[in-house]
Amino acid sequence: xxxxxxxxIRDTAFDAAxxxxxxxxTWTTPPGLLGALSTVDHKIIGRRYITTxxxxxxLGGLLSLxxxxxLAQPEARFIGPDRYNQIFTTHGTNMMFLFAVPVMQAMxxxxxPLMVGTRNIAFPRLNAFSYWMYLAGGLLLWIAFVLDxxxxxxxxxxxxxxxxxxxxxxxxxxWAQMITFTEVSALAVAVEIVVTVFKQRAPGMSLDRIPLxxxxxxxxxxxxxxxxxxxxxxxxxxxxxxxxxxxxxxxAEGGDALLWQHLFWFFGHPEVYIIFLPAVxxxxxxxxxxxxxxxxxYLGMVMALIATGVLAFGLWVHHMFVAxxxxxxxxxxxxxxxxxxxxxxxxxxxxxxxxxxxxPIFKTPLLFVIGFIVIFVIGGLTGVMVAxxxxxxxxxxxxxxxxxxxxxxxxxAVFPLLGAIYYWFPKLTGRxxxxxxxxxxxxxxFTGFNLTFFPMHILGLRGMPRRIYxxxxxxxWSGLNMFxxxxxxxxxxxxxxxxxxxxxxxxxxxxxxxxxxxxxxxEWATPSPPPSYNFAKLPLVDSLxxxxxxxxxxxxxxxxxxxxxxxITSVVEAAPxxxxxxxxxxxxxxxxxxxxxxxxxxxxxxxxxxxxxxIPVAIALIGWFWPKDVPEDDS
Amino acid sequence: MSDRVVxxxxxxxxxxxxxxxxxxxxxxxxxxxxxxxxxDPPAAADLDQFxxxxxxISGTPPQSYxxxxxxxxxxxxxxxxxxxxxxxxxxxxxxxDGRGGVGPSFLDGWWLYGPEMVSIVASIRxxxxxxxxxxxxxxxxxxxxxxxxxxxxxxxxxxxVAAPSRNDDKNSRPAENRGPAIIMFDEGPTGAHFDQGxxx
Numbered sequence: 001x002x003x004x005x006x007x008x009i010r011d012t013a014f015d016a017a018x019x020x021x022x023x024x025x026t027w028t029t030p031p032g033l034l035g036a037l038s039t040v041d042h043k044i045i046g047r048r049y050i051t052t053x054x055x056x057x058x059l060g061g062l063l064s065l066x067x068x069x070x071l072a073q074p075e076a077r078f079i080g081p082d083r084y085n086q087i088f089t090t091h092g093t094n095m096m097f098l099f100a101v102p103v104m105q106a107m108x109x110x111x112x113p114l115m116v117g118t119r120n121i122a123f124p125r126l127n128a129f130s131y132w133m134y135l136a137g138g139l140l141l142w143i144a145f146v147l148d149x150x151x152x153x154x155x156x157x158x159x160x161x162x163x164x165x166x167x168x169x170x171x172x173x174x175w176a177q178m179i180t181f182t183e184v185s186a187l188a189v190a191v192e193i194v195v196t197v198f199k200q201r202a203p204g205m206s207l208d209r210i211p212l213x214x215x216x217x218x219x220x221x222x223x224x225x226x227x228x229x230x231x232x233x234x235x236x237x238x239x240x241x242x243x244x245x246x247x248x249x250x251x252a253e254g255g256d257a258l259l260w261q262h263l264f265w266f267f268g269h270p271e272v273y274i275i276f277l278p279a280v281x282x283x284x285x286x287x288x289x290x291x292x293x294x295x296x297x298y299l300g301m302v303m304a305l306i307a308t309g310v311l312a313f314g315l316w317v318h319h320m321f322v323a324x325x326x327x328x329x330x331x332x333x334x335x336x337x338x339x340x341x342x343x344x345x346x347x348x349x350x351x352x353x354x355x356x357x358x359x360p361i362f363k364t365p366l367l368f369v370i371g372f373i374v375i376f377v378i379g380g381l382t383g384v385m386v387a388x389x390x391x392x393x394x395x396x397x398x399x400x401x402x403x404x405x406x407x408x409x410x411x412x413a414v415f416p417l418l419g420a421i422y423y424w425f426p427k428l429t430g431r432x433x434x435x436x437x438x439x440x441x442x443x444x445x446f447t448g449f450n451l452t453f454f455p456m457h458i459l460g461l462r463g464m465p466r467r468i469y470x471x472x473x474x475x476x477w478s479g480l481n482m483f484x485x486x487x488x489x490x491x492x493x494x495x496x497x498x499x500x501x502x503x504x505x506x507x508x509x510x511x512x513x514x515x516x517x518x519x520x521x522x523e524w525a526t527p528s529p530p531p532s533y534n535f536a537k538l539p540l541v542d543s544l545x546x547x548x549x550x551x552x553x554x555x556x557x558x559x560x561x562x563x564x565x566x567x568i569t570s571v572v573e574a575a576p577x578x579x580x581x582x583x584x585x586x587x588x589x590x591x592x593x594x595x596x597x598x599x600x601x602x603x604x605x606x607x608x609x610x611x612x613x614x615i616p617v618a619i620a621l622i623g624w625f626w627p628k629d630v631p632e633d634d635s
Numbered sequence: 636m637s638d639r640v641v642x643x644x645x646x647x648x649x650x651x652x653x654x655x656x657x658x659x660x661x662x663x664x665x666x667x668x669x670x671x672x673x674x675d676p677p678a679a680a681d682l683d684q685f686x687x688x689x690x691x692i693s694g695t696p697p698q699s700y701x702x703x704x705x706x707x708x709x710x711x712x713x714x715x716x717x718x719x720x721x722x723x724x725x726x727x728x729x730x731x732d733g734r735g736g737v738g739p740s741f742l743d744g745w746w747l748y749g750p751e752m753v754s755i756v757a758s759i760r761x762x763x764x765x766x767x768x769x770x771x772x773x774x775x776x777x778x779x780x781x782x783x784x785x786x787x788x789x790x791x792x793x794x795x796v797a798a799p800s801r802n803d804d805k806n807s808r809p810a811e812n813r814g815p816a817i818i819m820f821d822e823g824p825t826g827a828h829f830d831q832g833x834x835x
Contacts, residue, residue: 052649
């Protein structure tokens with residue numbers, strides 16, 4: 001392109017209506033099935049991701065109800081031991097790998113490009129690919145489960161139980177390969193988020209003007225990039241041990257069973273923060289909006305996020321206190337486990353200070369944040385308890401631990417997430433969730449959650465082990481178990497009401513304005529739901545709160561409108577650096593994901609799948625990168 | 636406007652698609668044999684009622700074995716149980732890791748009493764001449780079938796997807812899931828059984 005003929009197709013050359021018309025023509029996903037399958041719009045993919053993750057949440061919740069049905073009475077006969085093993089394994093695996101991590105990344109896929117003021121996420125086709133991989137991994141686990149060949153080795157699949165000698169059949173392989181699917185998709189999204197945040201921020205959004213949610217997703221993405229390779233190595237080694245007969249975890253041939261635990265928890269502990277840090281960002285955003293003031297201690301919050309991210313890699317051994325490790329190691333990891341309470345406590349106090357000084361408006365999102373603070377603090381306190389080796393030795397593998405991690409994970413991630421859904425639902429769908437129903441949802445879930453999980457602490461102290469499918473009537477557990485099962489119905493009713501409200505409001509809720517909460521981050525400066533190009537003119541960011549009177553300062557950039565183009569800015573100052581084309585829609589990510597799926601599932605059965613399966617993958621990738629003679633290709 | 640409808644229906648379509656997949660899987664799962672951790676006593680007793688030919692080679696399994704879906708030949712759980720029983724009941728003392736020793740090899744492609752399950756079950760249950768002891772008083776009939784399934788897998792002519800993998804021990808040869816034993820058939824320089832005609 002010569003300078004002469006693209007001067008008149010820059011965004012500076014048109015009035016508002018004509019600009020929007022031309023941008024829509026360039027960016028909008030075409031209608032129809034092919035359009036839906038080949039879209040690379042981060043908003044469509046983000047919504048898909050969120051919806052799918054919530055479907056998996058509902059399915060995982062059904063499994064927990066089945067477990068509560070079985071455990072309500074001693075010697076119950078609803079579910080046999082083999083099926084029960086599959087149920088608790090699928091429940092844990094599903095909630096961690098198919099719900100918690102993907103839903104947080106999905107919120108980022110939708111929100112981060114809007115919050116940093118760009119037109120699409122970085123590597124949009126990789127984004128589409130990651131969704132298809134995630135969907136395939138989820139289907140693999142669930143189809144295997146209903147085929148009665150679901151994994152039955154616990155969500156962390158310890159060897160030798162999950163190894164070739166003791167885990168017969170393909171159940172453990174399905175677990176391990178499902179990990180590969182979700183890790184591929186999670187890594188892809190993490191890379192996109194990092195690049196989007198570092199290189200695509202709106203001009204003027206220097207590091208100290210990045211919204212806290214974006215900061216939290218940036219730190220989370222780095223955690224994903226650093227933690228997930230450990231589990232990929234672990235699960236691949238497990239498959240190799242089981243299928244090819246390697247000896248990574250075979251002590252008799254020089255392998256090491258404990259190696260599995262180290263590799264798994266080197267991922268598994270940061271995983272907790274991969275789930276929790278996005279929630280921190282959501283809470284900060286909601287608190288700021290509903291107290292009408294910026295979060296107290298922005299710098300401290302960012303530092304706490306980064307500190308948590310760094311410390312997260314120094315804690316993994318506290319999952320292994322009863323594995324027979326040296327005393328020095330146990331003491332070190334006790335200390336580091338307690339140290340993580342410092343940044344977490346800092347964040348809690350910053351939010352409390354913000355609410356203390358502001359005038360809180362108690363809408364549903366803020367209610368969930370308050371529920372989060374209460375539940376997460378309780379979970380944090382039991383966390384400090386189990387960080388101490390003597391105490392942990394007593395309660396290890398009991399329901400005390402079950403209570404602890406449900407308090408931390410549900411309290412620390414699901415409550416903020418539900419608050420975030422209530423908060424961003426207008427931006428996601430263009431409609432509001434019902435406020436009255438929202439209060440009922442919060443009340444039911446908060447009450448149901450505490451009544452369900454608090455008694456589990458007591459059960460654990462009374463010695464009830466985890467993962468048992470039944471217990472004898474003589475044990476002093478039956479009354480509390482019945483109480484827990486009944487409370488679980490209250491909790492489930494809350495979620496049911498939430499799903500009904502969400503589906504009903506998405507179809508017929510009150511129409512939302514662009515900025516219904518009076519928030520100050522960039523995503524609220526564009527209509528609800530946003531147009532395909534996000535912003536007609538890219539914003540110019542002059543402070544931490546770039547919106548004044550529901551509008552921002554438009555930047556005169558001169559981006560082309562006849563092709564998908566976005567602005568690259570510098571990492572620290574976000575000074576404009578270059579115009580860069582952004583890939584258009586393509587069906588090839590779907591083909592690539594299908595080819596990868598075939599190769600990965602086939603490789604459960606034969607190592608040759610890696611050889612022959614790579615051919616279709618290579619073909620799909622060639623098709624993906626082949627120049628298509630579109631304007632985006634000629635930069 | 637229709638765009639809007641498509642947009643709001645999309646989550647429902649995705650959810651519906653996922654549920655449809657899972658229901659289809661559920662139908663298949665319902666047709667599948669569940670993992671039997673402990674067989675019903677009457678079904679187990681019936682496994683004892685197979686009929687052998689008069690020469691003790693080959694015969695007919697009980698009808699219930701087919702009704703169960705031939706679980707001891709093609710079910711990963713039973714085969715891995717058989718592999719465990721193989722070492723627990725001292726089989727390696729005579730048969731080694733499958734390559735034989737004092738007793739015959741399972742890996743050379745030859746079955747002295749034929750490769751049928753009933754022959755192998757009968758060999759384990761009732762013993763055979765030249766040193767094979769009877770295990771009928773040491774193992775349940777269900778365990779004998781599990782062990783027989785594993786022994787058949789060691790020397791099977793075709794691969795079994797459900798074949799067990801390696802143990803967490805020293806391993807002297809690739810595990811059964813690494814392919815059919817036929818690739819490991821070893822007749823020695825003159826053939827192990829030259830009196831019985833050409834190799835299979």
